[in-house]
Amino acid sequence: MADADVVRVKAKKGKAAAKGKPAKAPARTKTLKTSTKAKAAKAHVKTAAKSKAGKTLIKAIRTATKAKAGKGVIKAIKAATKAKAPARAKAAKPKVAKASAKPLKTPAKAKPAKAPAKAKIKALKAPVRSKSSKTTANARAGSRKPVLRDVPFKVTNPERIPVQRYYDQEFYDLECKYLWPKVWQMAARLEEIPQVGDWVEYKILEKSIIVIRTKSGVKAFHNACRHRGVEVASGGHGNCATTGFICPFHGWRYDMEGKNTFVFNRQIFSPAQLDQAELNLKPCRLEEWGGCAFINFDDDAAPLLECIKPFADMHDPRKVENLKVEWWLSCDLPTNWKLAMEAFQEGYHVMRTHPQLHAVNIPNKGPHSYNDPLVGKPRTFASGKEFAEAFIANMKVLGEGMGGMIVETDIAVAERIVDKVALSDDMNVAPQEWMLALNDAITKDARARKIDMPDLNEIGPVGPDNYCFPHYFLLPQYGNMSSYRIRPMGPERCLFELYSLRFYPEGTERPIPRAPEPMPPDDPRWPPIPIQDFSNLPKQQLGLHAEGFEYMRLSHAKEGLISNYHRVIDGFLAGVDTETLAKGIQVTCTPLDEAVHDLGF
Numbered sequence: 001m002a003d004a005d006v007v008r009v010k011a012k013k014g015k016a017a018a019k020g021k022p023a024k025a026p027a028r029t030k031t032l033k034t035s036t037k038a039k040a041a042k043a044h045v046k047t048a049a050k051s052k053a054g055k056t057l058i059k060a061i062r063t064a065t066k067a068k069a070g071k072g073v074i075k076a077i078k079a080a081t082k083a084k085a086p087a088r089a090k091a092a093k094p095k096v097a098k099a100s101a102k103p104l105k106t107p108a109k110a111k112p113a114k115a116p117a118k119a120k121i122k123a124l125k126a127p128v129r130s131k132s133s134k135t136t137a138n139a140r141a142g143s144r145k146p147v148l149r150d151v152p153f154k155v156t157n158p159e160r161i162p163v164q165r166y167y168d169q170e171f172y173d174l175e176c177k178y179l180w181p182k183v184w185q186m187a188a189r190l191e192e193i194p195q196v197g198d199w200v201e202y203k204i205l206e207k208s209i210i211v212i213r214t215k216s217g218v219k220a221f222h223n224a225c226r227h228r229g230v231e232v233a234s235g236g237h238g239n240c241a242t243t244g245f246i247c248p249f250h251g252w253r254y255d256m257e258g259k260n261t262f263v264f265n266r267q268i269f270s271p272a273q274l275d276q277a278e279l280n281l282k283p284c285r286l287e288e289w290g291g292c293a294f295i296n297f298d299d300d301a302a303p304l305l306e307c308i309k310p311f312a313d314m315h316d317p318r319k320v321e322n323l324k325v326e327w328w329l330s331c332d333l334p335t336n337w338k339l340a341m342e343a344f345q346e347g348y349h350v351m352r353t354h355p356q357l358h359a360v361n362i363p364n365k366g367p368h369s370y371n372d373p374l375v376g377k378p379r380t381f382a383s384g385k386e387f388a389e390a391f392i393a394n395m396k397v398l399g400e401g402m403g404g405m406i407v408e409t410d411i412a413v414a415e416r417i418v419d420k421v422a423l424s425d426d427m428n429v430a431p432q433e434w435m436l437a438l439n440d441a442i443t444k445d446a447r448a449r450k451i452d453m454p455d456l457n458e459i460g461p462v463g464p465d466n467y468c469f470p471h472y473f474l475l476p477q478y479g480n481m482s483s484y485r486i487r488p489m490g491p492e493r494c495l496f497e498l499y500s501l502r503f504y505p506e507g508t509e510r511p512i513p514r515a516p517e518p519m520p521p522d523d524p525r526w527p528p529i530p531i532q533d534f535s536n537l538p539k540q541q542l543g544l545h546a547e548g549f550e551y552m553r554l555s556h557a558k559e560g561l562i563s564n565y566h567r568v569i570d571g572f573l574a575g576v577d578t579e580t581l582a583k584g585i586q587v588t589c590t591p592l593d594e595a596v597h598d599l600g601f
């Protein structure tokens, strides 16, 4: 993308944001900030009162009441002792009022869809609950349920996605505040840290996390020195087995378990500032699945597998944890992170975006063959052999440059058996006969090369491109896979990563994969299919700003995944409880071309 285009995006964004942004509520911000400070002050006083040093501190604070400078502190502490949960809830009220004032254009203009799933979709169009009725209901029931926040540009018609969600600064800020700190994120591949002491950095928005292999397992820590906050790990990766982490500012040290092991000139600090537990690096939740470390900033979030169970169930039989990175590419895309993901959530675009792929597409290839009666005219074949040859042609085009999705040995095996397999000329039977023969041959070929390949016929078919909320994909076809991860870098910029993942014979030495330098979307090193997908995205990001373009319209049958995950995002922004959100996330764990589904909230 040219610089001029970037300027154009920014200028349009500013214009649109100015147009649609409601008046700020400075009073609320001030109230919440004071409340947080007061809470911290109260906690501090409580802790301090327990220790001898603390008593001295309290005394000092009392003395400070006489001094002008101390009055502000005392005021905050006094306010804290009075501040209780209901008072805080009250303080948050203006926020809801502010959000309610924002017009939601889509529902007013939305017409009911004439679709087979009409009744189901209608049920999904739940009216936005009014703040007052919910608050009253909660008060009546004495419920402790959190009051749901109103969400600007909420998806109220599951077939329509308001465009502001892809560039509005306020919406992006809400995602930063209520989505990313509360979701499980694929932070690292475990082969990035093969040895004890190996660590890699995972960055998301302004936050940096150290993922480290310790003697007692893989752990994660917030990358901030407990003295004055400097990042203790820099350079993206390293090994700290012998040196630990040494803060570059004043030299405080930490071991691989995050324990603070050294404070330079300890005696110059009050004992109350040197509590060991507080000096240790702050841990971050981490769980492993599928050869990856997933992190979550939210201690109250549901466990990883409770969120991504359908995705894990799809891939566990495929021994996904044994895959290793063959290569890793990344792209600096001038688009919102969600837009980049959505280019890989439906096959409807293949006809126009990937004409070479469309030309070799075949029906009955799998459950997600896009060239079906709903989308285009199916091809027909005169014999089983003709079908198999067309299938191989498809494999070659689909796999070009895509690494693990379809590897060269898959194609070689298919070419080797095509003349040997007896296939029926009945097209109701031949595709299945061919798939069984091909899966069997690929499995045997890999095992003959000492690869622990799962039996592809035993584990059954799987979607070709499967989504794991919020930003991870696996693309399995014949055992090996490709993978995507997408991270936001601003309202209209994201980092797109593509991994080729392969099985290797046990004991094969592989180079440790390292995060690549991002390439532009039109870099000729990109394989044909992603470069075609990327070519649309900057144009789409600009098009979303067009005057009068208020929402994307989705196919309820083929583009439902886009709707499903957007509505889960709304659940996070609204503050839906974690258990319900986990169930909603499970609904999004599907292959591409999914229909619109009920999320349960």
Ligand code: FES
Binding pocket: 225, 226, 227, 228, 229, 230, 247, 248, 249, 250, 251, 252
């Ligand atoms: S900020 Fe790390 S030692 Fe001072």
Ligand SMILES: [Fe+2]
Binding pocket: 343, 344, 349, 350, 353, 354, 529, 533
């Ligand atoms: Fe595509």
